[in-house]
Amino acid sequence: MTKSTLNVKGNLISLNSPLVMGILNINPDSFFSESRTQTPDLIKAKTAKMLEDGASIIDIGGYSTRPGAAEVTQREETDRVILAVETILKEFPETVISVDTFRSAVAKAGIEAGAAIINDVSGGLLDEEMFATVAKLRVPYILMHMRGTPQTMSNLTNYDNLLVDVCTELDAQLAKLKALGVADVILDPGFGFAKTVEQNCEMLKNLSYFQRFNLPVLAGLSRKSMIYKTLxxxxxxxxxxxxxxNMVALINGAKILRVHDVKEATETVKLYNQLYA
Structure with a gap:
């Protein structure tokens, strides 16, 4: 049976109804320009709107991971994340915040500032200290599938069997997390990361394949190239x-939608629940 709760700061969050995670990019380089937010006033305003629209989690990213994104120093990323976490929690103290980073030091700083979840696009592959850090902090961890780096991943799309290979690579990382005693893991198949448009579509059609792990699945499809290149x-x-x-993802088992547009995603979840719950 798929895990149906997350332990967030000692509180159990139910996944019986899918959750919406709102994206807050604290960087000037995100692929979707309207999501870029760098001042405290903008951080507060955008967070307020996402919470009002139904976001259960606010996902803070201080380093754009779009293909070909510019490098950001660890210090600069850390400063951006801490600014956002502290700004949000001062204004909205009950907010559940995830830190979108592949650097263990940034993840640690974000959690110590008050964030509750680590969202690692590299699945532990870009920082060998990440898994040990997650285990020590005892927080939920989002394990995403990716190959290479944000700068090289577009060239690493050769798979013998897409679904089998992605699951095999995720399973290898899951085994390491399990050995360290990490209890709360969310799987993200990594739409747009080391996958072509066609591979992304194949993976979405077969998202239920990932239920073999008995872990909640996060779908990050929002405004990605698989959509706008197709259209x-x-x-x-x-x-x-x-x-x-997003509706296709929910029908195929997604428990968390990571989105730029919270209101529309929340409405999609409500319609899904009416039809399928």
Whole structure:
């Protein structure tokens, strides 16, 4: 049976109804320009709107991981994350915050500042200290599938069997986490990370394949290139496509939707619950 709760700061959060995670990019380089937020006033305003619209988790990223993204120093990323965490918790103290980083030191600083979840796009592959840090901090960990780095991943899309290979690579990392006693793991198959548009679509159609792990699955499809390249538009025009694919993800077992547009995702979850719950 798939794990149905997360232990967040000693409180159990139910996943019986899918959750919406709102994206807050504290960097100037995100692929979706409207998600870039760098001042305390903007952080507070965007967080307020996402919480009002139904976000259960706010995901803070201080380093863009889009293909070809610019490098950011660890110090700069840490400063951005801490600014956002402290700003949000001062204004909205009950907010559940995840830190989107592949650096263990940034993850540790974010948790110590008050964040509750670590969201690692590299699945522990870019920082050998990440898993030990997660185990020591005893927080939920989002394990994403990726190959290479944000700068090289677009060239690492050769798979013998996409679903089998992705699951095998995730399983190897899961074994390490289990050995360290990490109890709360969420799987993210990594849409857009070392996958072509066609591979992303194949993975979404078969998202239920990942239920073999008996772990909650996060779907991060929001405004990604698999949508706007298929539709021939842009990230700015990809909200309708995002909503359509989010429903597909929910039908195929996703328990968390990571999105730029919280209101639309929350409505999608409500309709899904009405139809399928």
């Amino acid at each position: 021939g538009n842009s990230a700015e025009e990809a909200l309708n496509g995002t909503t359509a694919l």
